[in-house]
Amino acid sequence: MHYFWVPFLPMLGIIIPLLTNKFNRSTCALATALLPALALGLILFDLPAVLDGQAFTQSIEWIPLLGLNLSFRLDGLSVLFSLLILGIGLLVILYARYYLSEKDHMGRFYCYLIMFMTAMLGIVMSNNMLQLWFYWELTSISSFLLISFWSHSSDARKGARMALTITGAGGLALLAGIVLLGEVVGSYQLNVVLNSAELVQQHPYYLAILSLFLLGAFTKSAQFPFHFWLPHAMAAPTPVSAYLHSATMVKAGIFLLARFYPVLAGTEVWFVVVSLTGLFTLLLGAYTALFKHDLKGLLAYSTISHLGLIVLLLGLNTELAAIAAVFHIINHAIFKASLFMAAGIIDHESGSRDMRKLNGLWKYMPITATLAMVASASMAGVPLLNGFLSKEMFFTETLDQSILGSLSWLIPVLATIGGAFAVAYSLRFIHDVFFNGEPKGLTKTPHEPPRYMRVPVEILVALCLVVGIFPAYTVGPLLDSASLAVLNHPLPEFSLAIWHGFNIPLLMSGLAIAGGLAIYLNRKPLFRFEGLFPAIDAKIKFEGAIQACVRWAQKVNQTLESGSLQRYAFWLCFFALALIAPPLLDLDTTRGSQAEYPLNGAVAIAAVLLVAGSLATVIWSHYRLIALLMLSLVGLVVSITFAYFSAPDLALTQLSVEIVTVILLLLALYFFPQHTPTSKSRPSHFVRDLAVASLIGCIIGSICFALMTSPLDSISEFFIANAKTGGGGTNVVNVILVDFRGFDTFGEITVLGIAALGIYKLIARMRLSMRTKDHDGRLWATDKYPVLLSVISQSLLPLFLLISAYIFMRGHNLPGGGFIAGLITSIALIQQYLAHGVDWMTKRVSVSYHYFIAIGLVTAAITGLGSWAFGQPFLTSWFDYFSLPWIGKFELTSALVFDLGVYLTVIGATLLILANLGKLTTKERLTVGVR
Amino acid sequence: MLSYATLFASGLICIALALNAWRLIVGPTTPDRIIAVDTMYINSIALIILLGLYQGTTSYYESALLIALLGFVSTAAFCKYLLRGDIIE
Amino acid sequence: MSLLDHLVIFPILLPFFAGVILLFPSISSALNKQRVFTIATSVLMVIAAAMLLIKVQSTGIQVYALGNWSAPFGIVLVADAFSALMIALSAILGLAVILYASAGEDKNGAFFHPLIMFQLMGINGAFLTGDAFNLFVFFEVLLIASYSLMIHGGGKQRVQANIHYVFLNLIGSSLFLFALGTLYGTLGTLNFADMADKIPHLSNNELMITKSGALLLLAVFGLKAAMLPLHFWLPKAYANTSAPVAALFAIMTKVGIYSIWRVHGVMFGNQAGELANIALPWLWPIALATIAIGAISVLASQSLRVLCSNLVIVSVGTLLVTITLNSVQASTAGIYYLVHSTIACAAMFLLAGLIQQQRGKAEDRFVTARAMPQSAKLGFVFALLAIALIGMPPLSGFVGKALILQSVTDTKQMAWIWSLILGAGLISLIALSRAGTSLFWRTSGENTTALQGSPIQYLAIGILVALLPLMVIFGGSISDYAQLAAEQLNAGLSLQQLNEVAK
Amino acid sequence: MELVYSVCVGFMSACGIFLMLRGHTFTLVIGLTLLSYSVNLFLFASGGLTIGSPAVLNGSENYADPLPQALVLTAIVIGFAMTAFAVILAMRGRADLGNDHVDGDDPVDPLAREDKA
Amino acid sequence: MSKKSKFVWFPTPYHSLLLWLVWQILHEFSRGHMVLGAVFAIVIPWIVAPLSEKEPVAKNPLKVLLYLLRLVQDIIVSNFEVAKRVLQSNRHLKPAFIAVPITISEPLPLTIFTSSVSLTPGTCSVELSDDKQWLYVHVLHLEDEQKLIAQIKQRYEAPIKEIFQC
Amino acid sequence: MTNILEIVVSFLLVLGAIIMLIGSIGLAKLPDYFTRLHAPTKASTLGVGCILIASMVYFSFDLGRLNLKEFLITMFLFITAPIAAHMLAKAGLQYKVKLKEDTYNKDLSAKAYLHKAPDED
Numbered sequence A: 001m002h003y004f005w006v007p008f009l010p011m012l013g014i015i016i017p018l019l020t021n022k023f024n025r026s027t028c029a030l031a032t033a034l035l036p037a038l039a040l041g042l043i044l045f046d047l048p049a050v051l052d053g054q055a056f057t058q059s060i061e062w063i064p065l066l067g068l069n070l071s072f073r074l075d076g077l078s079v080l081f082s083l084l085i086l087g088i089g090l091l092v093i094l095y096a097r098y099y100l101s102e103k104d105h106m107g108r109f110y111c112y113l114i115m116f117m118t119a120m121l122g123i124v125m126s127n128n129m130l131q132l133w134f135y136w137e138l139t140s141i142s143s144f145l146l147i148s149f150w151s152h153s154s155d156a157r158k159g160a161r162m163a164l165t166i167t168g169a170g171g172l173a174l175l176a177g178i179v180l181l182g183e184v185v186g187s188y189q190l191n192v193v194l195n196s197a198e199l200v201q202q203h204p205y206y207l208a209i210l211s212l213f214l215l216g217a218f219t220k221s222a223q224f225p226f227h228f229w230l231p232h233a234m235a236a237p238t239p240v241s242a243y244l245h246s247a248t249m250v251k252a253g254i255f256l257l258a259r260f261y262p263v264l265a266g267t268e269v270w271f272v273v274v275s276l277t278g279l280f281t282l283l284l285g286a287y288t289a290l291f292k293h294d295l296k297g298l299l300a301y302s303t304i305s306h307l308g309l310i311v312l313l314l315g316l317n318t319e320l321a322a323i324a325a326v327f328h329i330i331n332h333a334i335f336k337a338s339l340f341m342a343a344g345i346i347d348h349e350s351g352s353r354d355m356r357k358l359n360g361l362w363k364y365m366p367i368t369a370t371l372a373m374v375a376s377a378s379m380a381g382v383p384l385l386n387g388f389l390s391k392e393m394f395f396t397e398t399l400d401q402s403i404l405g406s407l408s409w410l411i412p413v414l415a416t417i418g419g420a421f422a423v424a425y426s427l428r429f430i431h432d433v434f435f436n437g438e439p440k441g442l443t444k445t446p447h448e449p450p451r452y453m454r455v456p457v458e459i460l461v462a463l464c465l466v467v468g469i470f471p472a473y474t475v476g477p478l479l480d481s482a483s484l485a486v487l488n489h490p491l492p493e494f495s496l497a498i499w500h501g502f503n504i505p506l507l508m509s510g511l512a513i514a515g516g517l518a519i520y521l522n523r524k525p526l527f528r529f530e531g532l533f534p535a536i537d538a539k540i541k542f543e544g545a546i547q548a549c550v551r552w553a554q555k556v557n558q559t560l561e562s563g564s565l566q567r568y569a570f571w572l573c574f575f576a577l578a579l580i581a582p583p584l585l586d587l588d589t590t591r592g593s594q595a596e597y598p599l600n601g602a603v604a605i606a607a608v609l610l611v612a613g614s615l616a617t618v619i620w621s622h623y624r625l626i627a628l629l630m631l632s633l634v635g636l637v638v639s640i641t642f643a644y645f646s647a648p649d650l651a652l653t654q655l656s657v658e659i660v661t662v663i664l665l666l667l668a669l670y671f672f673p674q675h676t677p678t679s680k681s682r683p684s685h686f687v688r689d690l691a692v693a694s695l696i697g698c699i700i701g702s703i704c705f706a707l708m709t710s711p712l713d714s715i716s717e718f719f720i721a722n723a724k725t726g727g728g729g730t731n732v733v734n735v736i737l738v739d740f741r742g743f744d745t746f747g748e749i750t751v752l753g754i755a756a757l758g759i760y761k762l763i764a765r766m767r768l769s770m771r772t773k774d775h776d777g778r779l780w781a782t783d784k785y786p787v788l789l790s791v792i793s794q795s796l797l798p799l800f801l802l803i804s805a806y807i808f809m810r811g812h813n814l815p816g817g818g819f820i821a822g823l824i825t826s827i828a829l830i831q832q833y834l835a836h837g838v839d840w841m842t843k844r845v846s847v848s849y850h851y852f853i854a855i856g857l858v859t860a861a862i863t864g865l866g867s868w869a870f871g872q873p874f875l876t877s878w879f880d881y882f883s884l885p886w887i888g889k890f891e892l893t894s895a896l897v898f899d900l901g902v903y904l905t906v907i908g909a910t911l912l913i914l915a916n917l918g919k920l921t922t923k924e925r926l927t928v929g930v931r
Numbered sequence B: 001m002l003s004y005a006t007l008f009a010s011g012l013i014c015i016a017l018a019l020n021a022w023r024l025i026v027g028p029t030t031p032d033r034i035i036a037v038d039t040m041y042i043n044s045i046a047l048i049i050l051l052g053l054y055q056g057t058t059s060y061y062e063s064a065l066l067i068a069l070l071g072f073v074s075t076a077a078f079c080k081y082l083l084r085g086d087i088i089e
Numbered sequence C: 001m002s003l004l005d006h007l008v009i010f011p012i013l014l015p016f017f018a019g020v021i022l023l024f025p026s027i028s029s030a031l032n033k034q035r036v037f038t039i040a041t042s043v044l045m046v047i048a049a050a051m052l053l054i055k056v057q058s059t060g061i062q063v064y065a066l067g068n069w070s071a072p073f074g075i076v077l078v079a080d081a082f083s084a085l086m087i088a089l090s091a092i093l094g095l096a097v098i099l100y101a102s103a104g105e106d107k108n109g110a111f112f113h114p115l116i117m118f119q120l121m122g123i124n125g126a127f128l129t130g131d132a133f134n135l136f137v138f139f140e141v142l143l144i145a146s147y148s149l150m151i152h153g154g155g156k157q158r159v160q161a162n163i164h165y166v167f168l169n170l171i172g173s174s175l176f177l178f179a180l181g182t183l184y185g186t187l188g189t190l191n192f193a194d195m196a197d198k199i200p201h202l203s204n205n206e207l208m209i210t211k212s213g214a215l216l217l218l219a220v221f222g223l224k225a226a227m228l229p230l231h232f233w234l235p236k237a238y239a240n241t242s243a244p245v246a247a248l249f250a251i252m253t254k255v256g257i258y259s260i261w262r263v264h265g266v267m268f269g270n271q272a273g274e275l276a277n278i279a280l281p282w283l284w285p286i287a288l289a290t291i292a293i294g295a296i297s298v299l300a301s302q303s304l305r306v307l308c309s310n311l312v313i314v315s316v317g318t319l320l321v322t323i324t325l326n327s328v329q330a331s332t333a334g335i336y337y338l339v340h341s342t343i344a345c346a347a348m349f350l351l352a353g354l355i356q357q358q359r360g361k362a363e364d365r366f367v368t369a370r371a372m373p374q375s376a377k378l379g380f381v382f383a384l385l386a387i388a389l390i391g392m393p394p395l396s397g398f399v400g401k402a403l404i405l406q407s408v409t410d411t412k413q414m415a416w417i418w419s420l421i422l423g424a425g426l427i428s429l430i431a432l433s434r435a436g437t438s439l440f441w442r443t444s445g446e447n448t449t450a451l452q453g454s455p456i457q458y459l460a461i462g463i464l465v466a467l468l469p470l471m472v473i474f475g476g477s478i479s480d481y482a483q484l485a486a487e488q489l490n491a492g493l494s495l496q497q498l499n500e501v502a503k
Numbered sequence D: 001m002e003l004v005y006s007v008c009v010g011f012m013s014a015c016g017i018f019l020m021l022r023g024h025t026f027t028l029v030i031g032l033t034l035l036s037y038s039v040n041l042f043l044f045a046s047g048g049l050t051i052g053s054p055a056v057l058n059g060s061e062n063y064a065d066p067l068p069q070a071l072v073l074t075a076i077v078i079g080f081a082m083t084a085f086a087v088i089l090a091m092r093g094r095a096d097l098g099n100d101h102v103d104g105d106d107p108v109d110p111l112a113r114e115d116k117a
Numbered sequence E: 001m002s003k004k005s006k007f008v009w010f011p012t013p014y015h016s017l018l019l020w021l022v023w024q025i026l027h028e029f030s031r032g033h034m035v036l037g038a039v040f041a042i043v044i045p046w047i048v049a050p051l052s053e054k055e056p057v058a059k060n061p062l063k064v065l066l067y068l069l070r071l072v073q074d075i076i077v078s079n080f081e082v083a084k085r086v087l088q089s090n091r092h093l094k095p096a097f098i099a100v101p102i103t104i105s106e107p108l109p110l111t112i113f114t115s116s117v118s119l120t121p122g123t124c125s126v127e128l129s130d131d132k133q134w135l136y137v138h139v140l141h142l143e144d145e146q147k148l149i150a151q152i153k154q155r156y157e158a159p160i161k162e163i164f165q166c
Numbered sequence F: 001m002t003n004i005l006e007i008v009v010s011f012l013l014v015l016g017a018i019i020m021l022i023g024s025i026g027l028a029k030l031p032d033y034f035t036r037l038h039a040p041t042k043a044s045t046l047g048v049g050c051i052l053i054a055s056m057v058y059f060s061f062d063l064g065r066l067n068l069k070e071f072l073i074t075m076f077l078f079i080t081a082p083i084a085a086h087m088l089a090k091a092g093l094q095y096k097v098k099l100k101e102d103t104y105n106k107d108l109s110a111k112a113y114l115h116k117a118p119d120e121d
Ligand code: NA
Pocket: A917, A918, A919, A920, A921, B086, B087, B088, B089
């Protein structure tokens, strides 16, 4: 079948207007129309088969996991809608060619329009619910772009946003409904879903599915209470209104109801909700339309009213009502599109849409006026026009129901009243614009539009007449097949005649026309009455509501994100506490089965020193230098602890790291206040922090105790067993570091290198004020580089280097290694900086330290990479024993080279940090000597 | 006898450490505290050597060596801080 | 072993060597050389990642035993479908970020290119490693690189935000070590597979302690992932850093999510015996609250970057939901969504950079300002990204969202999750439509002095944006791949399987 | 012994965390250092305590668990890198924000006053 | 830097020797370490050469040894004195500052001199005057100022000047 | 290990410890900063020297070869301690620490602080 290409053709066409925009306007319009026209042709090609009652589906798998298939169907309903969409779409393209001004970006407009057309076609032709939703959302997006086409206007932006928000919300509900329905049915394919009415309606999810679908449909079709967005969408250029609010966008909701009619309709809930919503919307729209001074406003509310009518019909749960609904869909699309276009012509040629200014246009544009009058008459339901036919059917159906019980008579009565208002506002449209005296305060003299701008209106009005007079020959087959698709079973008997004899529906029509006349004649008191109520601008209300939400959100947000790190850190600690505490409460005892070591005096003293040192650090944290001293004490005790508990490597590392840290902190402290100000912290925070910290401390301590006292079956045996044979070293810790877990070390030195780079970045262009006096107000001492210190530092340097060589060389077999050696070398060099100053050092050390980092990292990595040559994974180590004549046996190992990389990186990183930090401050300062 | 001597000596060093800690806490001036820490470094060297003697192992040697090296650097840095504020200038 | 046998480690070594080479004199002084070099490396990384992806898909899980020491004694890298996907994601993101930055953002401070490389190395390492402590190391690699990158360009706000970010993460790192110590102390091993094997056989007291340690890890990963109540650092951090860095950071929260998935979703998942699913009772409310608070913050956002940061938080909440759902279907949805949200957020951050650049003093705040010279282009991209982020068709967001909705089957959960996810979608829609209209349409005059975005920047954004429709068009195979990843993930990997694969 | 050890670890962690919850960057750095000391002690102890038998192969039967030691070594180095970064970041904050409060807004900064005087 | 222009195998032979000895002290004696120690003894002075200021060299090693022995003797003897003072009541303590006129100005000899003063308990070098003519010394317990000054000059300053011939 | 050696080592250990203790006592009890400076910087140096020598002797016999390692530490301490003391003294001057009331030549400390000759103004 050819229809499969129909949704794709306009899709291809989306870019055509953009490409052809630079040519003249007619070319652009023509090029734009080309593909839709082709699509229309394809539909017409398949039309006969569909009119025969056939339905086609075609699928390609797309995202099977999601249940989303590229799947289209062509049945009566989709053909009907496709014809409307493409037909009216083409007319709108033609119309817009003349409507848009030179300033407007025509290419962009057509692009959005075609995008919208594609989306609509997709909706009506989808055979897969998810795909339907896919297109459904596309209509929201493209309608947003169309409504906001004149984006410089605030009204357009707000109107578009409102439409998007409401329809978007509906879209989300629809998605939920579709997924639920898909879950229930087990498929997203419409041909399956539409035949599962019984399954669905008896499922506990039915109510949820129904309400979600209705939310989707009602928001899109502007049903009460979601109707308010539609009038504000009139900020769009008129071709858009003509398209969106006659045949397409708002009809998408109706289409949804019609499409899912077989599976969702027929229940009491459906009837009550759908029909009452429709009825209320019908009345509300009709009533409000009368009082709108804006032409398009009137048409907008009339649209709402007619949509209500269709919804009401669909809700009536009778087969004929559904047929009537389909019929009215066609009729409304035709007359409303023409009316919008007519309104656009009036606006375009007279410069206003305000009915208080527009009067007596009959004189200026008789042809347009005639066309508009015919279309209005159709809208009012005047015989011989298509609107009359469907309205008659509607009246008939309102009579033929009983679900409201004894109050069922209300429905026809209210329908008639609605009809009367429709007649009244149609009358107003005709009388107030084309007659009723002379125009007032128009900026230009109205005249007939260009010839081809009127053509679309003429075609549509002709259709009104043709359908109105020869319904059975024109729309009959189409209506049949569409209704067949809606009902999903053979149609009942019905006749599409103009004349059914004198019956109650005819009486109702008569009453409506008479009532409409009466209402219009008495419009002045009615207007006064309406004026008593304050005008509600939905846009302002809606925007206000959103603003209120935003303000509330901001308040919530500010309360949570107070911008206080202390609070965030507290939350982190508290959260961690909340996570780790509960399991421990379930613990019987933390003491495990392992025997403990007895306590001895030295350890006790160390423990006391540790606790006292930590406590003193906290208590004196306000006196920063002293806190630092205390901290270095704690560091010392920690390293001795490591030494005591058989971790000499750790002790060495801890010692050397600690001293570098202290130097770093001292360097930094110079730029900080020496005392922390105490005033800010609130006592409650203090207590809170203290509580959390102590509790975490308790838990950490308990876990620590539990771990130490329970036996552990760990993988460490392997390391001890294989260190010598597999790694070639007897210092197991070092072998783990450079071999078993060399990758950790590899990452670790990378961290060190990156940290140095980051710090270099931080230091660059750092502006710090130098203190001229120390904290107690003393001037600084005069000698920058005490001579004795300089001499000793210089003499010690070779010794330091030798010791670092010693530590480095023994690392693999005895405590030591590249990292510690690197730190010792660094400290030796730092000591030179300290004793001689930066200038002295810079003169003598010409290398940049970040090359050290690079070389170090490369050395380590190349060592790791070397194993590739031997077909081994990264970081596979190699070692062997050699012997030289005089020297004897010795070991060579790749781990040593790896460790050399570590060594170089450490030197590079440490000195890059410290030497650059030192460079910050080479200015002269006030000292004792120059007082 | 040696182990008793070692224990006894460790005891004395521990007392010495406690006295240093006392000076560290009471101050009164920052330089006083620095002396206290410096002395603690030296006392810890002694303690570590004693530990090695007690256990009959030389594996603590490097720690002692490093404390000796680094204690000096640390003290010098702290003093330089008091004198000039900026320790690397 | 041929070179291809080392493919698994390429995503780590490539950026490492690139980063290091960039430090050498001849190249470190010439920015243009650096640009060419890093871009070339990124392309190589994309190729390597693609090869890895294909290899994993065709031949199954890849294991690389570093130092030729088999698990659990040595460190192993494990590339399964999920990690390969994440590697590919980070490679693409890296390429886009470097392209974008090469237009000039990289000269606002030293070492930009090497740091980006190291950052990628850290991220890739975290995705690949099969060892708990090695994960810590790579976390630190990526963190330290991120700290340094975040202050690239300098400025008060950046430094301020960085202080918060750094110190919180430093606490996080300490907690990580506490947790690792605890786990090692009870399990006696560090290899994830080995740990998973041992967890069901713990004795009673060890159980509770292990539970403590495991939950502590949740706090650590949660901080990285920015889940509630540990998300506070994120908006400020992401909104204040430079555009390319923020874009790269889009994947950093995912590292946290990824780790939660592996550790709490699988290791302490269904097969953990007594400790099965210990994190779920926590993750449920957290996930939902993260979405809720994230959405509220989205609505409250006053600038595009803050908004985007909050969208990241919403995506984190959504991903947590998929983790807690604890099924292959949900994981599939989550993995798909993860890829989508990372790309979309990253692209939005890049775009925000251009917008900020063209709006003068108003930057990316939602206030009236002069119109941007490239308003049309930017607006177009913005619209696409907004659509993707809201989760509307035709871009990938809707697939992820629909997959997630489908994966919730339990009625009770469904009500909550559906309303939150759909509600967050609606709020994003409101916020992004407001944002777009203010940024592009509420204008007064033209900003003629503004710097225009360079083609290379558009190319960078274009690469990411192009992926979004591609993820829909090829949604079938991508979701199949996600399902493969989810299946491998949820099945877990025992030490024995691991070692068999290694051979 | 183990009890005393764990009390010390717990106490140091508490002190470290408490300091990390303060409001000035320098204090935080001090707290961080203290916290990492305790972390290292904790991690070290996860394999149990051993006296007098370092993991240096010398033919004896019993060795301390070498793995936690290796881990702690890595942790120390990384901790050092992080601390260094944090310190310089704190300085940068002091330079750019004019005070050393973590949130960048500290009404009481004695040094600022001192500089003015 | 003119130092860099000419390559010298042993820029500081005494240092090299010292380093080699230290290496031997640190290791169990073996041929391998003799060689390795020699390598370091040669390489390290190269590395530190740019960082070294030229220092006067002791001409007579024997005198150095004698001086060191005397110093050790002084340290031991006076340590006991200090111990006594420390254990006594603070009231009997007569601390004092004294200014010692000095004639050494070369940095290394000066350092050795001041260090010697400091090492011998009871005295502690506090500060040098800017013109390097005076050394301020703090004395724990001063009996006779002039005698102490003379003692310092005679026992330490004179031999050092002799050793370095400055 | 011979008995005599054991006695020598023990003696050195106890002696060293006592000297160190005295140093620390001095640090704790001496009246002012400068007097306190004396005790630890020197007494401790000798004390630790004794202990190191003891260790040296002990391990020389224990290992059966000459062990001079500890000598290195001793040497190092003897080189650095006076400089450390010097720096500390400078710091004390800078801080203008309170001197014992009856310190002889108190005003020399002011001259020293200014690095001037005693007769200079
Ligand atoms: Na400096």
